[in-house]
Amino acid sequence: MGLAASTLHREDWTNAALAAIAEGGLSAVAVETLATRLGASKGSFYWHFSDRAALLEAAVLAWEETVERAIRDFAPVADPHVRLRLLFENAFRRPHAGKIEAALTAEPPPPAVAVVLKRVTRRRVAFLAAALGEMGFDEPSARRRALILYSTYLGTFSTQQAHPRGMPRGRAFGAYLTDLLEVVTARG
Amino acid sequence: VARTPQLKPDDWARAALETIAERGIGALSVERLAGQLGVSKGSFYWHFADRAALIEAAALYWEETGTAAGQRVMQAIEDPRERLRCLFADAFAYPRAGQVEAALTAHASDPVVGPIIRRVTESRLAFTTQAFLELGLELPTAKHRALLAYSAYLGMFAIRRADGRALPARRNLDAYLAELLAMLAAPTG
Numbered sequence: 001m002g003l004a005a006s007t008l009h010r011e012d013w014t015n016a017a018l019a020a021i022a023e024g025g026l027s028a029v030a031v032e033t034l035a036t037r038l039g040a041s042k043g044s045f046y047w048h049f050s051d052r053a054a055l056l057e058a059a060v061l062a063w064e065e066t067v068e069r070a071i072r073d074f075a076p077v078a079d080p081h082v083r084l085r086l087l088f089e090n091a092f093r094r095p096h097a098g099k100i101e102a103a104l105t106a107e108p109p110p111p112a113v114a115v116v117l118k119r120v121t122r123r124r125v126a127f128l129a130a131a132l133g134e135m136g137f138d139e140p141s142a143r144r145r146a147l148i149l150y151s152t153y154l155g156t157f158s159t160q161q162a163h164p165r166g167m168p169r170g171r172a173f174g175a176y177l178t179d180l181l182e183v184v185t186a187r188g
Numbered sequence: 189v190a191r192t193p194q195l196k197p198d199d200w201a202r203a204a205l206e207t208i209a210e211r212g213i214g215a216l217s218v219e220r221l222a223g224q225l226g227v228s229k230g231s232f233y234w235h236f237a238d239r240a241a242l243i244e245a246a247a248l249y250w251e252e253t254g255t256a257a258g259q260r261v262m263q264a265i266e267d268p269r270e271r272l273r274c275l276f277a278d279a280f281a282y283p284r285a286g287q288v289e290a291a292l293t294a295h296a297s298d299p300v301v302g303p304i305i306r307r308v309t310e311s312r313l314a315f316t317t318q319a320f321l322e323l324g325l326e327l328p329t330a331k332h333r334a335l336l337a338y339s340a341y342l343g344m345f346a347i348r349r350a351d352g353r354a355l356p357a358r359r360n361l362d363a364y365l366a367e368l369l370a371m372l373a374a375p376t377g
Contacts, residue, residue: 025294027214105346106294107212121351144367147347147354152336155343158289159335161296162342163309167335179332183371 008040010048010058017059022099025106026113029056057112063100064116071127080131081185088153088177098157105154125150135185149184195227197235201249204242209287213243213295240300247304250288255308259315268322269373272337275316276365279341286345293342313338323373333372340368 016038020028031052035042049055070090077083091097104117128146129139137145160167168176203225207216218239222229236242258278265271279285295301313334320330347354356364 025212025214027212102290102346103294105349106290107214108210108349117350121347121354125354141367144356144364147356147364148340148368148371151343151347152340153343154346155339155341156335158293158342158346159309159339162289162293162305163313166310166313168332175328176332176335179329179376180336182376183333183336183374186371186374 008038008044008048011062012038013045013048013055014059014062017055018063018100019096021059021103022096025103026056026109027107029059031055053110053112056110057116060104060113060116063097064120066097067120067124071123075127080134081181084128084131084149084181084185085177088181091153092156092173092177098154099161101154102157102161121150132185136187145184149180152180152184195225195231197245198249199225200232200235200242201245204246205250205288208246208291209284212291213301216243218242244300244304247292247301250292251304251308254285254288255311259311262315268319269369272316272319272323272369272373273365275319276337276341276369277362280344280361280365283345283348286341286348289342290345290349309338320373325373325375329376337368337372 013034016034017029020030020034029052031042031045034055035045045055049058070087074083074087074090077086104113108114109117125143125146128149129142132142132145132149133139135142156167167173200221203221204216207221216239218232219229221242222232232242236245258275262271262275262278265274292301292305296305313331316334316337317327317330320333321327323330325333344355
């Protein structure tokens, strides 16, 4: 136990915090609980962070970085249809990420979290709108469609949570995603 | 403090839902709620065994007023497209309702709230699937479209919380919903 504590990094704490958020929302992030889970002392926590708020902020910044990484990975894909397909396949493959997003907006986030949440939302909607613009939609339409696409993405995790057996799984989920992308990118 | 002896269980349920919408289930406290309603904690225990019983009553109240009652009215609209239009307009017009959904859904694994949420979600999906079927879509597609519509609805409130200004202004909401409905009602291929 003691040995584990001495080798804990900041990322171990932020990862544990994100896992706790995914499971039980922002209120599930408690220094003591996380310390127990990591087999560390509270002292080792305060070596990395000044308080719980600092940990929360570091955790959502780490989450933002995974969002940025996905955008960097898929931005070079030339065909905007393929780009969106790959982006969402990747996003849906990580149900953990979706749970974090649902949890972050289930209750009013503290200011430091709210700032990151707003930035991530704008970044993603802009990225989707740009792809839709390349497909030939004019700006207002691309923006509306980007919002519909993004809200459906976010809401899919909530629907799944609310009614687990109602959401298709495996290959059937692939068909659901195909339908989503077709619906949003179809020319009326 | 004004005495309100005529306070009914529904008054408590409604007040509890307000708190859940604004600050989540975690923020719900019997003491604070009693203070808000201007009554004693004792009057609470006259109606409810404990906080969990209040949460259950609030979720049941939400099921009845937020879903069952609305569906009874909408069911009378014969044209499926018009029914969906009314359903969307009604659902998206009240951000407060969506906040309740988001807050309750976060507790979907709760043994008391979970089954109510599943029942409501199932009933809403079935209601919407039915309308898409009447529009001429095949069953698998109609089911997808209902899931997409419901997810778009839940996700809209997540975005509202993340960045309120990202969403269309109230005056543009009709156009936004018309576009959403046109997309979802379109045949495949």
